[in-house]
Amino acid sequence: MAQILRGAKTIAVVGLSSNPSRASNEVAAYLKSAGYRIIPVNPNETEVLGEKAYARLEDVPEPVDIVDVFRKSEDVGPVAESAIEIKAKVLWMQLGIENAEAAEKARKAGLAVVENACLLVEHKRRK
Numbered sequence: 001m002a003q004i005l006r007g008a009k010t011i012a013v014v015g016l017s018s019n020p021s022r023a024s025n026e027v028a029a030y031l032k033s034a035g036y037r038i039i040p041v042n043p044n045e046t047e048v049l050g051e052k053a054y055a056r057l058e059d060v061p062e063p064v065d066i067v068d069v070f071r072k073s074e075d076v077g078p079v080a081e082s083a084i085e086i087k088a089k090v091l092w093m094q095l096g097i098e099n100a101e102a103a104e105k106a107r108k109a110g111l112a113v114v115e116n117a118c119l120l121v122e123h124k125r126r127k
Contacts, residue, residue, distance in 0.1 A: 002126045004090050004112055008065035009037055014079050015070030016040040018048045024070040027120045057082035066090040068119055076102040084109040094118055
């Protein structure tokens with residue numbers, strides 16, 4: 001995990017909400033303050049934390065290191081497929097999110113996979 005965090009510069013946050021009381025917003029705000037480039041991916045948002053939001057990972061016009069997922073476990077499959085499609089390096093499922101099938105598919109495509117872990121917690125633990 002430490003290697004993943006050190007090597008990453010750009011994090012696409014799938015399911016990022018503009019609502020500051022949502023965990024996705026808190027985590028993304030922290031990661032942005034820690035120096036990461038945050039890209040919101042949410043079809044219901046136009047801008048979050050001062051960053052242009054994209055409806056899908058495939059719409060993001062720059063390389064993504066980590067795809068950070070704030071979606072229900074059963075919704076991770078298509079996100080994993082998109083992460084593979086855009087050649088992301090890591091598929092990261094936040095606390096409470098696990099999907100063995102999506103994880104296996106991502107690993108087979110060469111992505112590192114983290115399940116059921118909070119990026120904010122793991123970053124604070126290692127800084």
